[in-house]
Amino acid sequence: MNEPLLRELVPAVIGVLVRRGADFASAEDAVQEALIRALDTWPEDPPRDPKAWLVAVAWRRFLDAARSEASRRGRELAVEAEPVPGPVPAEDDTLRLYFLCAHPSLPQAAAVALTLRAVGGLTTRQIAGAYLVPEATMAQRISRAKRRIAGQPLNQPGDLGTVLRVLYLVFNEGYSGDVDLAAEAIRLARRVAALTGEPEAAGLLALMLLHHARRASRTGSAGRLVPLGEQDRSRWDTRLIAEGVLVLQTALSRDRLGEYQAQAAIAALHADAPSTAETDWTQIVEWYDELLRLTGSPVVRLNRAVAVGEADGPQAGLAALNGVSPDLPRYAAVTAYLRERSGDLERAAGLYAEAARAASSVPERDHLTREAARVRQLLRR
Amino acid sequence: MKYLLLKHYRTDPAHSLSCEPMDQWTPDEVDAHMQYMRDFSARLEKNGEWVDGQALSPEGTFVRYDGEGRPPVTDGPFAETKDLIAGWMVIDVESWDRAVELAGQLSAAPGPGGKPIHEWLEVRPFLTAPPTVTE
Numbered sequence: 143m144n145e146p147l148l149r150e151l152v153p154a155v156i157g158v159l160v161r162r163g164a165d166f167a168s169a170e171d172a173v174q175e176a177l178i179r180a181l182d183t184w185p186e187d188p189p190r191d192p193k194a195w196l197v198a199v200a201w202r203r204f205l206d207a208a209r210s211e212a213s214r215r216g217r218e219l220a221v222e223a224e225p226v227p228g229p230v231p232a233e234d235d236t237l238r239l240y241f242l243c244a245h246p247s248l249p250q251a252a253a254v255a256l257t258l259r260a261v262g263g264l265t266t267r268q269i270a271g272a273y274l275v276p277e278a279t280m281a282q283r284i285s286r287a288k289r290r291i292a293g294q295p296l297n298q299p300g301d302l303g304t305v306l307r308v309l310y311l312v313f314n315e316g317y318s319g320d321v322d323l324a325a326e327a328i329r330l331a332r333r334v335a336a337l338t339g340e341p342e343a344a345g346l347l348a349l350m351l352l353h354h355a356r357r358a359s360r361t362g363s364a365g366r367l368v369p370l371g372e373q374d375r376s377r378w379d380t381r382l383i384a385e386g387v388l389v390l391q392t393a394l395s396r397d398r399l400g401e402y403q404a405q406a407a408i409a410a411l412h413a414d415a416p417s418t419a420e421t422d423w424t425q426i427v428e429w430y431d432e433l434l435r436l437t438g439s440p441v442v443r444l445n446r447a448v449a450v451g452e453a454d455g456p457q458a459g460l461a462a463l464n465g466v467s468p469d470l471p472r473y474a475a476v477t478a479y480l481r482e483r484s485g486d487l488e489r490a491a492g493l494y495a496e497a498a499r500a501a502s503s504v505p506e507r508d509h510l511t512r513e514a515a516r517v518r519q520l521l522r523r
Numbered sequence: 524m525k526y527l528l529l530k531h532y533r534t535d536p537a538h539s540l541s542c543e544p545m546d547q548w549t550p551d552e553v554d555a556h557m558q559y560m561r562d563f564s565a566r567l568e569k570n571g572e573w574v575d576g577q578a579l580s581p582e583g584t585f586v587r588y589d590g591e592g593r594p595p596v597t598d599g600p601f602a603e604t605k606d607l608i609a610g611w612m613v614i615d616v617e618s619w620d621r622a623v624e625l626a627g628q629l630s631a632a633p634g635p636g637g638k639p640i641h642e643w644l645e646v647r648p649f650l651t652a653p654p655t656v657t658e
Contacts, residue, residue: 364557364558365561499580508557512553515546515548516550518546
């Protein structure tokens with residue numbers, strides 16, 4: 143069975159049910175049930191028209207649920223007759239679903255889960271597997287999210303910024319479970335970029351494509367983290383890079399710069415370089431300056447210091463750390479790297495060990511421990 | 524039967540590692556150690572004995588309720604503490620003996636010079652749901 147195709151259909155089917163008068167929460171539940179049934183029965187018995195099948199099954203589920211609800215409460219609901227679908231274009235429905243699922247009133251984890259289910263067409267079990275929580279927990283998170291946005295009209299323009307943030311979070315989650323969240327985020331970002339035509343949506347898509355292109359080279363044998371400088375660049379996916387660069391250039395030509403476009407520009411400069419030494423670090427620093435102006439983020443300031451270190455030498459990099467809070471994650475790691483390059487191996491080794499203790503993931507911790515060990519070995523020589 | 528294998532960051536001399544901290548090993552020794560740990564859990568998974576495992580950051584704090592209308596008291600980050608949990612692994616095995624055997628294998632992970640580090644691990648049985656048949 144073509145599972146990606148099935149998932150593509152989910153938001154449109156929710157849209158059909160909502161146009162027929164279902165509320166979003168019930169429509170979404172009904173479509174999820176139809177989706178699970180499709181995953182069950184389609185491999186044996188594929189329908190001729192998958193979308194019509196999903197609509198029919200979901201609508202029946204919705205009616206059953208509404209009827210039992212109605213009889214439970216002992217009152218009638220006007221959902222008996224099946225109204226004719228209205229003339230609203232399906233594309234707009236999908237975009238509105240994105241806005242609703244990433245509604246600013248939702249906690250981030252809830253917005254992520256709801257987006258993956260209602261727009262991404264994933265099952266609760268798949269989402270739970272990807273985020274390593276029990277299925278019942280994920281189901282609760284989703285239904286609480288739906289209660290929270292109940293009553294939000296589906297026909298209003300929403301906040302593109304929160305939609306992009308949600309997709310960015312999904313992309314960054316990486317991969318565990320049987321669903322590739324990075325690929326899923328790219329699929330959804332592609333859709334948002336096409337539906338909105340906004341340069342920042344395209345910027346996010348470009349950013350994802352350019353990072354995804356390097357995925358195979360980022361982990362070495364046994365899950366080891368390989369830093370940019372040591373990656374085998376022949377393993378970068380040139381097709382994805384070309385697409386990312388093209389999407390980015392088109393976005394930049396609109397002359398409405400935003401943080402995702404600036405981040406994508408930095409990623410594009412890395413993707414373009416045959417090695418760390420041949421990277422256009424000066425231009426990367428300029429993009430970090432833009433990014434800093436756009437976001438004021440201390441993390442950007444920290445990353446900028448690394449680029450300054452490459453462009454103008456480690457001392458300049460260390461100077462660029464002035465005013466950056468040492469409490470930031472990766473501060474010790476960045477300082478260690480710059481110290482090592484400046485020849486201060488003693489301090490670098492201590493800082494790498496400190497950075498390993500502060501690491502937020504096991505691969506990062508292992509990598510930094512190995513860096514500390516490597517520098518200490520240099521010291522013993 | 525399920526057992527918890529607990530790994531500690533120890534600072535008291537009786538239980539701490541006899542070898543230096545890992546950042547003072549050679550890179551090859553670090554790699555060999557990490558490979559051993561990965562092989563260990565992969566083997567358990569293959570045996571059908573693996574349930575779950577996580578590593579924990581050494582950063583953290585103790586928290587306690589401090590009365591109505593007051594924020595909880597936090598004490599830490601573990602300034603005085605001699606024992607921190609570094610991570611845990613849950614295994615589902617046939618017997619207590621098997622749990623001890625596996626913990627012993629995990630403790631034999633290589634350190635400097637490729638020699639086992641003899642790390643102390645804590646093995647604790649899970650309390651289970653009551654059985655259906657009780658008489």
